[in-house]
Amino acid sequence: MNKRIPFILGLILLVTAIWLQVTSIKPIEHIIDRLENLVYDMQLRTDLFVYKKIDTPAVIIDIDDKSLKKEGRWPWSRAKLATLIGYLQKEGVAVVALDIIFPEKETNIATTVLQQLSKEKLTNTTTEFALKKIAPYFENDKKFANSIAYIDTVLGMSFLPQTIIHGTLVPATLELTSAKEKQLGFINASGVIGNIALLQSAAKGAGFINIFPDEDGVIRRVPILIRYQDQLYPSLALEAVRLYLLSNISLVTEEYGDQMRLEGVKLADRFIPTDEKGRMIIPFRGKSFTFPYYSATDILNKKIPPGVLTGKIAFIGTSATGFGELKPTAVENVFPGVEIQATIADSILANHFYYRPAWTLGAEIVATFLLGITFIFVFPYLGPRALAFFIILIPILFIFANNWLREKTGLIIYIFIPMTFMIVLAIINLIYGHLFEVRKRQQLKEMFGQYVPEKHIDTMLTSKGNYGLYGEDREMTVLFADIRNFTTLAEYLPAAQVKELLSDFFTPMTEIIFKHRGTIDKYVGDMVMAFWGAPLIDNQHTQHAISAALDMQNKVEKLKPIFAKKGWTDMKVGIGLNSGIMSVGDMGSKFRRSYTVIGDAVNLASRVENLTKYYNVNIVATHSIEAQQKMFVFRKLDRVTVKGKKTGTEIYEVVCKTEELAPEKRDEIALHHSALELYFNQEWEKSQAVFTELHQAHPHVKLYSLYLHRIADFLQTPPSSNWDGIYVHAYVS
Template identity: 40%
Template sequence: MSPKLSRILATLSGLLLVIFLMLVVSEKVPVFSDIYQRLELLVYDQRMRFHLPEKNEVQPSDGTRIVIIDIDEESLQHEGRWPWSRLKMVDLVEKLNAAGAAVIGFDILFGEAERNPAQVVLSQLDKKSKLHKEINLIQHNYDSDQMFANTLANSEAILGYLFHFQYPLTSGLLPEPLPLENTEDNLVSQLGMPSMTGYAAPIEVLTSNAKGGFFSLALDQDGVTRRAPMLARYNNQLYPSLSLEMLRQFLLLDAIELETSTIKGREHLEKIHLGANFSLPTDSSGQLLIPYRGPAETFPYIPAWKLLSGDFDKNLVEGALIIIGTSAPGLFDLRATPIDSVYPGVEVHANLLAAMLDKKFLKQPSWVTGADFVIALISGLVLAIALPWLTPLLQFVLSLSVAAIILAVTGWLWASKGLVLALAGPLLVVYLLITIFNFIWGFFYEFMTRNLLTDMFGQYVPPELVEEMSKHPGEFSFAGESRELSVLFSDIRGFTSLSERLTADELKLLLNRYFTPVTGVIFDHRGTIDKYIGDLVMAFWGAPVVDPDHALHSIQAALQMLKATEEISAVFASEGLPEIKVGIGINSGEMSVGDMGSKYRRAYTVLGDAVNLASRLESSTKYYGVSLIVGERTKELALEHFVWRELDLVRVKGKDQPVKIYQPLCSIEELTPELEEELKLLDQALAAFRSQDFTQAKNLFSQLHESHPETYQYSQYLERLEQFNQEPPATEWDGSWVRVDK
């Protein structure tokens, strides 16, 4: 698969994933949508903790204090087990009134009447007895419920009650519904908010002497309290929450006004107006996100037993909004919240009151759902389309940038505007899944490409080149192309006679022992094995990995191969095996390289005139009595690295133009003055020979032969000069020698 096709498939797959995720965000996929909602709730909790205000910002900024009277475990130990006597509650309210409390709210349900002790005695007496008549006349003096009711009637007190969301059970007397201003008669019935099925309210005598507000709290699907209903609908009447009713009494408001919007034929609640400049931004169900201001006991607590004993700071109570509740574990008013897993329910109402007094709310208007969807969609599309075409580093940078933008924008809206936008959709789901998908796609594509490259080229090139190719897999394939390369042929001299002296197994073992180190040398110098043909090995440089120094590396490999052959031959001789010698030919030039062959068998190989010349040069090593011959272009490309001996200007079979051939003798660093002088003399001799100054040429070649009789080239040219002495060349002769054999 080509890189372009892979990227196109990754883009299309990413877009399909975005569509699926949008269905998840839209709650169209049951299981996944539920997981997404859980993720969103977890992210919401983390954001809530991150945005908690400073300690000095807990109480309302207008100077109003919110104080909690706590019926805690210590109070139960001092005052006795719950429920307490109504007379004790009378004492508690009177002490708060005496200290100047502004409004008192009870996060407690007084759903059962307290038995009158006088009535208990009367039930034990004869109704005709004098004592019965006397106690009957004064029994009202011992009616603690009535005494509590009288105290409530003389106080700014709000009694709590609860609504049932599912059970059609009723008990006690429900307070009067919330008075509404400028509201149509049928508006409440048209509101798109759930109707309560039942209630549990205080007993009639208490409800008749105090205002009421429900303390029911909404639980999300994970059982955590993140929002609270401000209004509840029952029998097409609206009832206020405890915190809302406390605020209404504190602000001395007779009625409130609702702001609604019509969506799909239903009236959806938008805001609750408390006066001209004060409104609560609820959702369509009348719920308000709870803007928690800290962990448990962020607000001041006064243990109930201390209040009853008079051991409390009256300045703390004066003018304050008082909420009476319980944090004792046995009284079951502990909640799981985003801040703590165990959080007093009474303090939830304190947080709501503080937010309303400060007018600092967390809002999720009706349009937020659409905004969340658009943000998630845009984020997903940007990543799905862009990521497949980027490098892993740029993928990481883009993903990180998208995440940073989303976090920055949503964080700023939360902190400055109180606007809560979703994060799980655009960030945790779209961002992470699309990014992870592309990383995984890229990983598997690279993994498969590496395996493919290994399968394709592992038999031809060294492992380090395969590793290098895997870093840019799109640049390599078996497709044919024309490129300047260097090709090498190496053949064992006298292989035919060698094979006649050995058995088939011995010959196979000998060749394996020879080819293994020779192949290692080629691999060490970045060469590609083309093929083995009997005793011949063919290799080339510059493909599949581009190598600007292909000529240099091919010659270095050839010289090392000659050295390795000497070492192997010495080992063979010590074992009684025949010694081996090789001839190597190298040529550089334009050649075709790629996967060639038939549908039955194919090979990654090179073709062209430059390849054929390399083969001719290898066979010419026997004629010139040397082990290594390179072509003119190879010498040009590696000129500065070696000391060169020009062997001939020759016309090989199949070539019209003469070519110069060379023998690389050693590296430049290894050049000695004697060798330098010899090569200068050789250049003079060759120049005289090709200019047909045969007398001068004979003198020079004779000097060279006398000084270096081991060099076959000098005696070879002396033989040519003898031949030309008998049969002079034509006048237009270009100085080349014609080779009629391979």
């Protein structure tokens, strides 16, 4: 396969991938961010490496549907909340964080009744006295304030983009004083909803409960500090942990030239990494309800095991339907907002964070480049199965490796672009390889379709080689098969019958050659030429050629009665075989080419095929054929030289396969070889006696009469003293 095109396409794709990583074109950047977030969500939802531990100091007191059914609809009276806080204090809870805001006073029911009766002029001195006397018992805000005063409590608050101030604003955690600090990119609020002064003064602190989704509406990160009037206020979770650790909050910044950049927040010995807006990536421990949940009604009715809340941070919130507190997050489409607060608190206490520092973009570009360069030069050498395997394996490996890296180090790496680049690169190579294979198959079919069987082409596609596009020398076996006396036969047949005869002869002969892995070279008149050992290398080319020759002769015997019915005279076929070094390749002119073999070894096979007529045998093979094979029976015919050759060669008749040899035939061949040995030793009388015996037993075998005539001639005119037994066939063309 030409590797240049996939290399060039891969480099173009790599440049495009890196450009997508660094581009500042807003629409494209927005699309890439959305896709990266989707891949990030998918990784979290695979739940392969979800961060877990045996125990967590963060628990959730859930005002769930069960509690609303048991205790009544929301809002509950603050007296009931006071009772709930009281039970939590008795259970040893260290910090209570309410994911709830109390911006309005709760109405005193006794005072309300008294005001309504007075308005209707239905009151009297006794009623008024009684209602005023019991009114203190219905000061639920005081009860609630008293309960939260005895335990470290954090109340919720909310910042607004509008200029609205409602409720009490607690003192700020930090103040931005310098000009550089004021340039920090914190989320800036214009208004605030706080709690009534009575409750806020009783609580130890307050934290905002704002959670902002990304542009696609999914929550992946939360702010832990928000700026309001150049002062910073903590989130509910951050403030709860601060009280739990009895520590202070400070900023961690770095100066880049004349710019100051927020790196994170310091709390006790913990560094909380954030982005420049003060947002922390949520390190989800799992899907919703991963944290310990306790129903509020179970606590009010003392149905929880003793000691399970001791030393805990209890986040009070709701998972009940209809309250709008179920959020779409990266791990689940419906996730309780209070559990997000618990997740942040647990992460800070466990010192387990997800973070994405500024240098990660550079690392992603380098990783994309290195992976790209590596696989640009690897993929073109892989087959379709390997590429398909990579297409499936790449996302699995990327997600697995990134999950492992995130959970071991907390580092968030965006993998969409490098992962997509790798997949697209593999697909391009797969498609190009397929197109190349189709083109190569077409080329091979055009070149070899009429010469070799279909399975050869399939094998050629999966292996390497030029298959004769350039000539090469190989040791091969060549076969010539010719219909004897075809010219005489064709003289009395119409042209249509000659064509039919040749078709009926060549078709089964070709099938046999293909069956034995041969390649058709050409058809010339009534002759077919085939060879073994190309285009595919065949280490058993001689064996396959001999087997084909024997099967061809057997097929001819089966065709004889069929041809006889059509009025065609008895058909005989002579076959010549030779092995040796031959030149094979796609040869010819620019007008016409063919895949063929040439060389002395080819010419010799053609010459010995003609000798089948002289010796009246079906298959003649050279010594190079006989010397390599023990699976077949050979009868030595002669030592000859043919036209165009100066050196002699021994020729043999291919009789049959070894296992098919009959005892009578074995004895006949052995006797023949003994007679032939006497002949070559010039022991004429002894040789003549044996050949006479053979001729009398087998008068139809022309070979024996040939030698009897030669011996008779030599008895009258002996050969020269340097006679080597070679018989010269000068007429053979």
